[in-house]
Amino acid sequence: MKDIFKKEIFRVFSDKKMIFSLFILPAVLMFGIYGLMGMLVKGMVSDVEEHVSTVYVQNAPDGFATLAGQNGYADTAEITYLNADASAEKLAGIKDEILAGGVDLFVIFDKEFLAKAGAYTNAGDPIPSVTVFYNSTQNYSSAARGNFNNMILAPLQTSLLQSRFGNLDLLTVFDTKEELIVNEDKANGEFLAMMLPYLITFLLFASAMGLCVDAIAGEKERGTMASMLLSPVKRSSIVFGKLFGLSVLSSLSSIVYAVSMIFAMPMMMGGMEEEAGLPMNISLSPLQMVELLAVMVSLILLYVAALCLVSVFAKNAKEANAYVMPLYMIVLVLGITTMFSAGGSAPSQATYAIPVYGTALSIQGIVTNELSLMQFGCSVLGNIVCTLIIVAAVVKVFNNEKIMLNA
Numbered sequence: 001m002k003d004i005f006k007k008e009i010f011r012v013f014s015d016k017k018m019i020f021s022l023f024i025l026p027a028v029l030m031f032g033i034y035g036l037m038g039m040l041v042k043g044m045v046s047d048v049e050e051h052v053s054t055v056y057v058q059n060a061p062d063g064f065a066t067l068a069g070q071n072g073y074a075d076t077a078e079i080t081y082l083n084a085d086a087s088a089e090k091l092a093g094i095k096d097e098i099l100a101g102g103v104d105l106f107v108i109f110d111k112e113f114l115a116k117a118g119a120y121t122n123a124g125d126p127i128p129s130v131t132v133f134y135n136s137t138q139n140y141s142s143a144a145r146g147n148f149n150n151m152i153l154a155p156l157q158t159s160l161l162q163s164r165f166g167n168l169d170l171l172t173v174f175d176t177k178e179e180l181i182v183n184e185d186k187a188n189g190e191f192l193a194m195m196l197p198y199l200i201t202f203l204l205f206a207s208a209m210g211l212c213v214d215a216i217a218g219e220k221e222r223g224t225m226a227s228m229l230l231s232p233v234k235r236s237s238i239v240f241g242k243l244f245g246l247s248v249l250s251s252l253s254s255i256v257y258a259v260s261m262i263f264a265m266p267m268m269m270g271g272m273e274e275e276a277g278l279p280m281n282i283s284l285s286p287l288q289m290v291e292l293l294a295v296m297v298s299l300i301l302l303y304v305a306a307l308c309l310v311s312v313f314a315k316n317a318k319e320a321n322a323y324v325m326p327l328y329m330i331v332l333v334l335g336i337t338t339m340f341s342a343g344g345s346a347p348s349q350a351t352y353a354i355p356v357y358g359t360a361l362s363i364q365g366i367v368t369n370e371l372s373l374m375q376f377g378c379s380v381l382g383n384i385v386c387t388l389i390i391v392a393a394v395v396k397v398f399n400n401e402k403i404m405l406n407a
Helices: 002-013 016-050 064-070 088-100 113-119 139-165 184-188 190-222 224-230 235-269 272-276 286-312 317-339 349-353 357-367 373-398
Strands: 053-058 077-082 105-109 130-133
Touching (some): 064 139, 088 105, 088 130, 190 224, 190 286, 190 317, 190 357, 224 235, 235 286, 286 357
Parallel strands (some): 053 105
């Protein structure tokens, strides 16, 4: 078993291509992809903020231009004023330009807007309206609509109410006070609790997949497996030697993925935490780190065992990759499921014993500081029990000459 273990380790670390694909490429991909996404997001936000909107306004009330200049709206938009007698063709053309993206906003005030607003005294009196045309599928148009509402319509409404009532405090019937009761650790890790379980379960499987397929089906294809089976070595020793070696290598590769992801994620998030209110701060205690390491190791052992069992039935690496795909899809589905299960009623203890899914729930609980010792134990024990069952099956298959020698 020790010699088989050394063989698997030497096979990887003596191959420059394997070293690059397992330990260097993941870091390059994480920093490259997250860095590019961060640059694209920042560029998109900056582009929208710096864009000067193209705005058409019909029947602008008196003082509109002064208001737009005083609050800075005129600096964010190029405003074209239309008279009430503008042709229907002109108005239809502007709407078509909004649809095409050439115009960002079209606003129509009712005729005699200020007079109607000032003449309102009793219920049933006519209320003037403002019609805003914009394209929700265009970032420029949506931003122009938001700026217009905040910088023009809101101050205009306040001014009209001031002239109507004088003291706006009369409109305030009562004050509402809110006091937030929240677990700060859970709040800080809420966003990461949604993403990390899926990413970790997926990346661990991806790091183990190539190694296990090549170590079993690849060796059968190259003929080295047959030579190993003919040697005076117990089949169980071959299985355990390969499993331990592949588990160590998969763990090292997954650590590279995890560390790269942790350091590269801020590059992607950029100012998203401040802009969108997504908390990204997370602090793990030594105990939580040990728990996270334990559930990851138990999951790696499960992945390696399952991948070896699938690969052992294949005659070559290409066939093994085809067999692995259903397993790959199951891992994806189980990982994605936890992304939409954060919050609400807590899962039962038995749920944590479900392989892969229970591990994802445990990672979620670790990040939000809500994982109990019983839930942690169920998660790790569930993976280990399932791993032992699969390993027993792998040992049994290794003793089948017809399968192992592709007879």
